[in-house]
Amino acid sequence: MSMVCRLALRLPRDASTVPLVRHMLAQMLSTLGVADDCCDDLVLILTEACGNVVQHASDTDVYEVSAELRDSHCVIAVADTGTADPIPFLSPSIPPPLADRGRGLHIIRSLADEVELAAVEGGGLALRAVVALRWPPNLSRSN
Template identity: 40%
Template sequence: MSIWWSLHLRREAASVPLARRLLIGTMETAGVDPDVSYDLSVALSEACANAVEHGGDPSGSPSEAYRVTAYLDGEKCRIEVADSGPGFPVDRGRPPIRPARTDAEHGRGLCLIEELADHVHIGNKPGRDGAVVSFDKILKWREGAPLMAV
């Protein structure tokens, strides 16, 4: 069995815990191992926080939205967060992810996502403005989980 959902959220800080709670609730109901759920929820929070902070159009419109899509399909969960901001500055290929200084208050989100997920894709929407961060993780299931992969 597969589950997927998509949210269009306003670029407001209050949208981040909403997306996180929906993901955790979905995975808890499906029977995903709590440690895997936690890792994915932290990664999702980081991706959403980046979309809220950096994903607006250059005019700074406060009503600008971003999109979160999650797929739980048997053995894997895939999450995508896409915004309509300027995108990542890229000379060629994938944008560089640089570790933040230990005393920095910002700049750790993409590194955390890479540590918590199995596969990560970071890039820009083709042909228009906007960044896309997608990541996936192999799922582990609780004993007797209702949606456990066969």
């Protein structure tokens, strides 16, 4: 049996949206029975990605967030169409952990199994993070 669950939102670029989307993802993961530590990792990835948009994207009033769970993994995507300079984020060298910018990316990269950053055509940045789902031992699922 295959499972697919998707959360997709288009939100105003406002700090008040970050706790909202974080809560929605946490509730979805908890309801599906994802292990608490995995849920915490996914929520932190989403929080960092949304916080980056709210803080750094300019010339845009909205951003898009999605989280899709498919059997054994979760894909989180956050994208904006702003004009923030994506170069520090797309650089092949990761900024030092204590740099003024880029600390959130260290967190995301340390928690996710895969991370992709791409410039959005017309401006902006898209982040995609993939995490293998972990289940409590009594809820282990086969692929």
